Amino acid sequence: MTILNISLPELIQAFVAQQVDKGGYGTVNEYILDLLCQEKAKAEQIESLLLEGLDSGEPLEVTDDWWEHKRSSLIQQFQSEQ
Incomplete structure (x- = not known):
């Protein structure tokens, strides 16, 4: 595993410490790793x-005319549902 050192302002460090406690993480490293894994999963889902x-x-x-037609169609649909 590669080591990555980062500097955080005190307010962010305090926030991270709170999140570690609230989330039941053993260490700040576990918390940060979990955040990064979640972001990676989101990026993979978006790509998929x-x-x-x-x-x-x-x-x-998709042209300006297409968007105008789409917008008008959605407005009409919304109004008919009211």
Whole structure:
């Protein structure tokens, strides 16, 4: 495992210490590692969803006119549900 040293302002250090205690982490390292793993998982999920979107069908050109039509359509749909 590689060692990474970081400097934190006192307020952030206090916050991290609180989170370690609240979260039941044994050390600050465990807390930071968990945060980074969560962020990595989110990034992987976003990439997976983007790839799924790219493979979902024929591409369409999104222009200003397309957005205006989409916006108008959604407004009409919302108003009809009221």
